[in-house]
Amino acid sequence: MEEQALVIALVGVLGIGAQWVAWRTGWPAIVLMLAAGFLAGPIFHVINPDEAFGSMLEPMISIGVALILFEGGLSLDFRELKKYGRAVSRLVLLGVPLAWLFGSLAAYYVAGLVWPVAILFAGILVVTGPTVVLPLLRQSNVKQRPAAMLKWEAIVNDPFGALCAVIAYEYFRLSADGATVFEVVPPMIIAAALSGLIGYAAAWIIAWSFPRGLVPEYLKVPVLLVAVVGVFVLCNMVEHEAGLLAVTVMGVALANMNVTSLRSIHPFKQNIAVLLVSGIFVLLSASLDFEQLRTFEWRFGLFLLAVLFLVRPATILLSLLFSDIPWNERLFLAWIAPRGIVLVAISGLFALRLNELGYADGSILIGLSFAVVVATIVAHGFTANIVARLLNVTGVERPGLLIVGATPWAIALAKQMHDLGTPVLLVDSSWGRLQPARASGIPTYHGEILNEATEHNIDLGHFQVLVAATDNEAYNALVCSEFAHDIGTDSVYQIGEAEDDGDHRKLPSSLKGRALFSSGLGVADLHKRQMEGWVFRRTKLSDRFNVEDARETLPEAANMLLLLKPDGKMRFFTHASAPEPQAGDTIVSYSPPRRKTPEEAAARKAAKTSAASRSAAT
Template sequence: MEHQAFIIALVGMLGIGAQWLAWRTGWPAIVLMLAAGFLAGPIFGIINPNAAFGEMLEPMISIGVALILFEGGLSLDFRELKKYGEGVSRLVIFGVPLGWFFGSLACYYVAGLVWPVAILFAGILVVTGPTVVMPLLRQSSIQQRPAAILRWEAIVNDPFGALCAVIAYEYFRLSADGATVFEVVPPMLIAAALAGVVGYAAAWVISWAFPRGKVPEYLKVPVLLVTVVSVFVLCNMIEHEAGLVAVTVMGIALANMDVQSLRSIHPFKQNIAVLLVSGIFILLSASLNYEAVRQFEWRFGLFLLALLFIVRPATVLISLLFSKVPWNERLFLAWVAPRGIVLVAISGLFALRLSELGYADGSILIGLSFAVVVATIVAHGFTVDIVARWLKVKGATRPGLLIVGATPWTISLAKQLHDLETPVMLVDASWQRLKPARAAGLPTYHGEILNEATEHNLDLSPFQVLVSATENEAYNALVCNEFAFEIGRDAVYQLGENAGDEDPRALPDSLRGRALFTSGFSVTDVHQRHLEGWVFRKTRLSDRFDMKAAKENLPDAANMLLLLHPDGEMRFFTHASAPEPRPGDTVISFAPPRTKTPEEQAARKAARSGGKKQGS
């Protein structure tokens, strides 16, 4: 018992540690997780998942995959399909059979697998997998359309890949008794359709019960998780791997039923997904043994090359023929197809079953599936940014600022940052308030930032910092609270409150964004100063002209607002902390108009009178 607890704790530390290291270094998290599991398992022998968990390992991983697919389904909104539906539908309708066909040829002629094993393994290979695509998209700034197509393909194709493998396995199992394709395939499809109906029904029950208060708030997350697991297990009892179809349908259905109460559980379910992805990757890579590695032949290396450079590109390019997807995006989609947890989990399951049917190549699937995962993750993880930049599908590379509330003060701030080539967007529900910003050529979005539709109409990925500066301070706090999880608690800001710290009306810090300016200027303060002629000033620091010199060059009443690093990273001066300036940084301050000394006024008057005399 203590040994199992130690393994669980170590898996968590390695998984989350790899995620943190990826965040610090910019390396692909999935590569680091695979490396951590491989080092802890086959290399040093610290973790042996099969010995620690025994028969429980397979159901643990299966349920984890089901929860990941459900969480991924919750991120798919049909409104995206209005813009990107053509590419997604083609990669599902044409891409799955084409990928299965080309993959079967590669497995048989290149890898040397016997036909039954080749066809079954090729069916699993049609998956790309949200467990690897999501972290890849999270770390790489890709334009909205190719990113959305990759996300939809990864989540929708996962259950299809499992179904392809099940159909192939059942056919080869029953064909020994004389069963034909028509006796095997229709029951499989009926079982998958029934699983989809069960998943949709479960989603409808949740969407009916939650808004009507049938489930208390503190039980909503447990009820949802138990429902997902129950649906998965029930549908797997109907047909192997049909549960993946059910939970995917359930997630997508819930995402499109406009259940407002689900918004409050989004942070929790995303945390669960991160933990599950980390843990499952560590367990699976630690499960690899040297026997599977020794079975790797030179022709398997050729198979990996064929998979990367022939099977995937042919599948995508043929599927998207005559579509409206631009060619540069087609080529990008043709390259990016990392495989992950579902491939390894299903391959391990069917490797045992194929061996029981007498197919010797079945045992090779475990090592080969890991080889595919490692090869695709390393190849795509380290090249996605390079390829995206080369094909010009890279999104904004400099961190952007999202400003909520169009006021004279925020419009002036947006102008300053826009001039410094920082991506900036002004959001307001009033056309009238946005009019001066539009006239100044600033990017704007007309709409309510808290409306759920905004998540799908406004691409938030380029913006790493949010400032809410409307005239309603309570609303600003609400906006900061809403986006704190997505953007980061340390990256959401608002102006200070009018009420003093001792005033009972003052909002607690836990409900607010970080207060801008060391003085904690309120909305009223900045508005009044703007009317008095205060302006934003930018000062570039150097080795000779440091922060002290910059302050001396500004009026005494000036307040520092932010530091802009050369790479575009923004660091704000707040009531609680101040960033450390470095040479090359640009300081943006909010300062009063300069008052002229009597000597300056006399010189200006003399210059004017001299000009008049010269003109006469």
């Protein structure tokens, strides 16, 4: 009991610790999680998952994978298919059989596996999986289209890869008794279709019951988690690994049923996914046995090279042949295909079953699957950004600024930041209010920012900071609250709230974004200053010109708004905190129209120095 609790605690520390180190260093998180588990398990023997959990380890990992696939399915909106549907369908309908075929040939002719084991293992190799692709995309700077295609492929192909392995296994098991392909495959397809229907039915029940108040708010998350686990286990009883297909269908169906009450649980499900991915990766790598690594032969190394440089490129290039996807994006997709949890988990399951059928090569699958996982994660994790730059499929290089509300002040800020090279997007529901911004060459989006469709029309991954600057303070707070989970609570700002006047009551700070300016200027304050001709100014700091010198050149009433770092990161002066300016930073301030002359600034600085000297003398 205590040993199990200790292992769970260590797995949590190692998994989340690896994610934190990845965030701080920019290294691929999946590589660090694998390394952490490998060091804690076979190297230093601090963790032994098999001894700690015994027969419970496999079902724990299986349920964890099911929850991850469900969470991934919730991120798939069919509206994305309007842009990428044809390419995604090619990756699924053509990519899966092609990957299975080429993988089988490589496993037989290069790795030297017998045909039954080669075909089954190639079926599992079809998967890429959200457990590895989504963290990789989160840390990479990739254009929206190739990133969306990789995400869809990873989530949709995961259950299909498992089903390919099941079909191969059932055929080889029953063929010993004289069964033919037509006797094995149709029942499997029917079982898969039934599992998909069960997943869809479960999604429909949830989508029908939640908005009608049949489930209280505090029970919605527990009910959803129990429903996912129940659907997974039930469909696995119908057919092995069919539960993965069912929970994927369940997640995708729920994502497209417009269940507004599910939006409130998105942060929770994302946190669950991060914990599960971290824990499962550490557990699997910690359970690796050196005996399995000793079975690794030189021809397995050639097999890994074939998977990286032959199987994946041939699959993608043939699947997307004659499509409208540019060649640079096809080549990027042909390179990126990390494998993860599902590959190792399913390989371990079928390795035992193949041994029972008399195929000696079955025991090799565990070590070989780990080799594929490590090779693809390291190769793709460390090179994704490099290859993206070489093929010109990178997204916005500098952090972007999303401004909501086309007020005169917001347009002036957008123009200033646009001139400084910061990617800016100005959003407003009024076409007329956006006209001055369009005339100035500022990128704009005409639409309601809180409309769910807007999230699919704007790639939020390009924007690290949001400023809500409409004339309505409550609306600004609502926008900040809505996007805090996507952009970060520390990166959503709004125009400060005016002082209380009569019946006016301030909103609680927990409902608002961070108030801009250290003095917390309100909407009316900024509108008045804008009418008086206040302007944005930028000042570059250096070793010889510090922040105090910059203040001396500005009028008394000027307010510093933000620091722009050399790498494009923005740090705002707020009512609660102020960043520390350094040499190389650019200060953007909001000030009255007249700037001090150099003579006035020098005189004021000399007066301050003289006053300080007299004070010290007394």
